[in-house]
Amino acid sequence: MSTAKLDPLVKGTKESDKLKKIDFKMISFTLSGRDYGINILKVKEIRKAGNFTKVPNTPLYVKGVDNLRGDIIPVIDLRIMFNLPAESKESSSLENIIILRLDSLVLGIIVDTIEKVVGISSDAIQPPHPIFGDINIKYISGVVENDNRLYIILDVDRIFGQPEEVAPPPVASPAVAEDAEATEIEAAAPQAVSLDFKFISENLSTFNQFYVTPFNTPWVQTRLQSWKDSRKAKNLDFQFTQKDDGEEFLSNFYSPFTGQLWSAEAVNELAKSLKFEGNNLVIWNPGCGRGYETYSLAMLMQTCFRDSTYKIWANDLDLLNISTAPSLILDEDELDLAWKEFTVPTKNGLQFHADIKNRVLFEFHDINNMNPFAQIHLVVMRDVLSFQKPNDQDKILGEISEKVRSGGYLLVGSNEVVNHEEWKSIGQAPWSLYQKI
Amino acid sequence: MRVEYINPFVEAAYNVLTEVLATDVKRGNLFLKSATKSVMGVAAIVGLAGEVEGRVLFDMSKQTAIKIASVMNMEELAELDDLVKATISELANMITAQAVTKLHELGFRFDLTPPALITGDNMEVSDQEVEALIVPMETPHGSIEINVAVRERS
Numbered sequence: 001m002s003t004a005k006l007d008p009l010v011k012g013t014k015e016s017d018k019l020k021k022i023d024f025k026m027i028s029f030t031l032s033g034r035d036y037g038i039n040i041l042k043v044k045e046i047r048k049a050g051n052f053t054k055v056p057n058t059p060l061y062v063k064g065v066d067n068l069r070g071d072i073i074p075v076i077d078l079r080i081m082f083n084l085p086a087e088s089k090e091s092s093s094l095e096n097i098i099i100l101r102l103d104s105l106v107l108g109i110i111v112d113t114i115e116k117v118v119g120i121s122s123d124a125i126q127p128p129h130p131i132f133g134d135i136n137i138k139y140i141s142g143v144v145e146n147d148n149r150l151y152i153i154l155d156v157d158r159i160f161g162q163p164e165e166v167a168p169p170p171v172a173s174p175a176v177a178e179d180a181e182a183t184e185i186e187a188a189a190p191q192a193v194s195l196d197f198k199f200i201s202e203n204l205s206t207f208n209q210f211y212v213t214p215f216n217t218p219w220v221q222t223r224l225q226s227w228k229d230s231r232k233a234k235n236l237d238f239q240f241t242q243k244d245d246g247e248e249f250l251s252n253f254y255s256p257f258t259g260q261l262w263s264a265e266a267v268n269e270l271a272k273s274l275k276f277e278g279n280n281l282v283i284w285n286p287g288c289g290r291g292y293e294t295y296s297l298a299m300l301m302q303t304c305f306r307d308s309t310y311k312i313w314a315n316d317l318d319l320l321n322i323s324t325a326p327s328l329i330l331d332e333d334e335l336d337l338a339w340k341e342f343t344v345p346t347k348n349g350l351q352f353h354a355d356i357k358n359r360v361l362f363e364f365h366d367i368n369n370m371n372p373f374a375q376i377h378l379v380v381m382r383d384v385l386s387f388q389k390p391n392d393q394d395k396i397l398g399e400i401s402e403k404v405r406s407g408g409y410l411l412v413g414s415n416e417v418v419n420h421e422e423w424k425s426i427g428q429a430p431w432s433l434y435q436k437i
Numbered sequence: 438m439r440v441e442y443i444n445p446f447v448e449a450a451y452n453v454l455t456e457v458l459a460t461d462v463k464r465g466n467l468f469l470k471s472a473t474k475s476v477m478g479v480a481a482i483v484g485l486a487g488e489v490e491g492r493v494l495f496d497m498s499k500q501t502a503i504k505i506a507s508v509m510n511m512e513e514l515a516e517l518d519d520l521v522k523a524t525i526s527e528l529a530n531m532i533t534a535q536a537v538t539k540l541h542e543l544g545f546r547f548d549l550t551p552p553a554l555i556t557g558d559n560m561e562v563s564d565q566e567v568e569a570l571i572v573p574m575e576t577p578h579g580s581i582e583i584n585v586a587v588r589e590r591s
Contacts, residue, residue, distance in 0.1 A: 319467060322440050361589065362440045369471035369568040372588060 022119035023206075023241065027098060028151055029111040032084040036111075037118060037144070037151040041202065044101040046114050048094040049075075066108055068099065075108040076160075086112075100156055103195060107160060118151065120144050122241065125153065157195065199239055200224055200249070208246035210253075213393055216386045219253060219415035255382045255414040256430045259289065261330075262296035264303070264338035270431050271304035274378070274409060281310035281377045284403075286367045287384030288314035291325030291360075297380060298356050299339055313373060315365035325362045327351060368392055376404045382432075383413035401436065410434045438570050438587055443467070445539035446493070446532075447572055450583050453532045457509050458576055465573030465580075473563035474571075474584070478502070479517070480560065481529035484550035485537075491587030493536075494562060494569075495529045501579030508578065517556060526552040532583070 026037035027046070052064030052075050061081035065072050075097065079086040097108040128140035141155035200220065201212035212220050227249055228238045240246050257266065281301070288294045294314040301310045316322040329349040343350050365371075368388070379400050385393050400410060401422045412418060414430045427433025447464065454462045479502040481495040497505070499517055506524040507514045514521055529552045537547045562584070569586040 317469070319443075323443070326440060364438050364440050364443060364467075364469065364570065366469045366471070366568065369469060370566050372566055 021121045021123070021241075024122040024125070025117055025119045026151070026153060028115040028118045029096070029098065030113050030115065031079055031082065031111055032086075033112075035115075035149050035151045037153045038098065038100070038156055039141075039153070040117060041198075042100050042102065042156050044099040044106060046096070046098050047108075049097050049108070050094040063095075063110060066097075068106070068108070071106065073099070073106050073108055075110060077110040079110070079112070081159075100160070102157060102160055105160065118146050120146050122239070128152075196228070196238065197221065197224060200227075203240040204246055204249070207240050207243045208250060209387055210246065210250060211386065211388065211390050211393065213386075213390050214417075214419055215393055215397075215412075216253075216416050218417060223249065223253070253383065253386075253413070253415050255432075257292070257296065258383065259292060260334070261292050261336060261339065262299070264299075264336045266430070267296065267300045267303065269428070270411075270433070271300060273426055273428065273431070273433055274304075276305060276308060276377055277407060278377070279308055281305070281308050282373065282375060283310060283312040283378045283380065284371075284373050284376050285312055285314040285380045286316075286365075286371075287381060288316050288322070288325065288362070289318070290321045291328045291362065293380060293382065294325065294360055294362070295328065295352055295356065297378075298352070298360055299342065301359075302342060302356070303338065310359060312360045313363065314360060315363045315367060317364070317366050319364055322362055322364050326357065326360075367396060371399060371403070373403055376400075376408055378409045378411070379404055380411045382411065383416070385412065386416060404436050406436050408436050410436070438469075438568070438585065439589065441543060441545065442489075442540065442585070442587055443570060445536040445543070446570075446583065446585050449532050449536035449539060450572060450574055450581075453528070453535055454574060454576060454581070457528065457531070458505065458578070459508075460577050463575040465575060468571050469568050470571055470584075471564065471568040473561050474569070476555075476560040476562050477582070478556065478558065478560075479525060480555045480562070481525050481552050482555065483529050483533040483552045485533075485547050485587055486550070487546045487548045488590060489545075489547060489587045490590055491567060491585070493529070493533050494584040494586075495525070495532070496562075496582040496584060497525075498579055499556070501576075501581065504578035505576070505581075522554050522556070526554050529554075 025040040027040055027043050028035055028037050030036065047068075049066050052066050054064045055062060055074075061077050063075045063077045066075045077086065078084075095110045096112065096114045097110055098114060099106060099108050124146075125142035125144045127142055128137050139155055139159045141153045141158075144151050144153060197212075197220070204210040204212060204220075224238075231238045240249070257263070262270075283297055283301075285294050285297060291314065294312055297312055301308065301312075314322075314325065316325075327348075329351060330343060332350050335343070335350065342353050342356055344353050345351075367384070381400075385396060388396060397418070397420060401420060404410065410418065410423060410433070411427070412432045412434070414432050416432055418425070418432075418434050422436055423434040424437055425433070426435050447467070451462060451464060476494075477496050478499040479497050483493045485491045485493065502525050503514055503517060503521055505528065506521040509524050509528070510520065533549055533552075537549055540547055564586045567586045567588045569584045572583040572585065574581045574583065
């Protein structure tokens, strides 16, 4: 294939505005003078190594195995695999190696030179063109132009992933031992689902600060399927290109009654699972938003636990939302009749009674900072932890386990699950309620 | 920090600074901080007690302190002398007092302690068990950070 043939394509992709939004990064490298790229998410590291231990009875392109800090990984010469001329090097010299991390397989590939990380917009990636004769078209996920250079993006999952499809390009020696190669690649056996899952997790954290952890994995897995179907129907890729895509993905993540008062029926249902000891109850409601959840909790206490005195500490990091919470204006038409007796009309509209407000304390507070609570009876934290970084999720959950008294409760979002030895699930849908053992 | 407390402090700082400096003052974005924070050079502290416990810290560079004191005293001051220190302490007192008055009108009872002034290089402030609300104020003479750490008495 000559470079001249590529020129029309180069021009075709020259739309500088498409390059502005960088949402795809790749490691660029060369193979016999041509530029290639591999999605950076697939790359574990790059390194130089040589003197690989030969493995007998393997295809020519398997250079041998290498010791990567104690892990033995196969090393494959991509140039031989794709029948490209390889620079002849002295046997003792070091080769440039890209270490790939595929689903369950780590392997190294030898390339000519490793250049840099190139950030591009995924919109700018064009489908592979049949004229790319060097490398079987099914191993190419696309081509992209950046800085006047045309990069061929390799689909490493296709190349190393599915054993049944890996019919390696003709290699010089026909004496290829099939079974050795099979063992080589068997380990990779990727599950398309888990790869897509990885992509979506990455998308959610980048665009929406939603972090996929065991806390919400079951929901994300279920949602992924319906998401893929609905995107396919619209002829769109399942991956996000903007924040709104993530919002749409998350649209049915949020628990019932988000941004509104809970219904009396739902409150009664929840109260059936709760039993408090002591009289001065401490309730903590981090991520209270505009306060609907907090007031609903107050309603729960007023109607179902009349004999107890209580205090609700409600926090949020959104200054605008939390500022309006103490004097929340209610929509009379949408108000559950059962709550009517706790409200008073004011000149701005219907508000909760001062007795209720005195029991609720709204604070501008970051949950990742010091939380000065102790001996808590009930923590209500719906759809909050999923938006904290994975480490912080663990930290916060640990802190809650420490601060809630035994027999106390934790209410999380309807699509969140707590897997913690100290908590046992006792709630009934839609309430995801846990009790501390 | 309880939301009701935020506005009185922000308003008081804005009002007092605009009035004594007789210029435009801009408020930066509020944020929360719990880790140790460095102090720019001159720090006036006013303690709060009553229904709450905590303190307000006014933090600025030496240059800013001297310039602000110069404007407030209507004379050119060259170094961080007693007059500058007294002026900055007074400024801290005025802002905190006005905030506490506003809070009193809202039904919160706060008492305050006389201001203390601390100067030096490479200072840090850390608060145990309470996060601080930072209110950055930009004046033509330099920036002042008002650092409010208050919590409910449990």
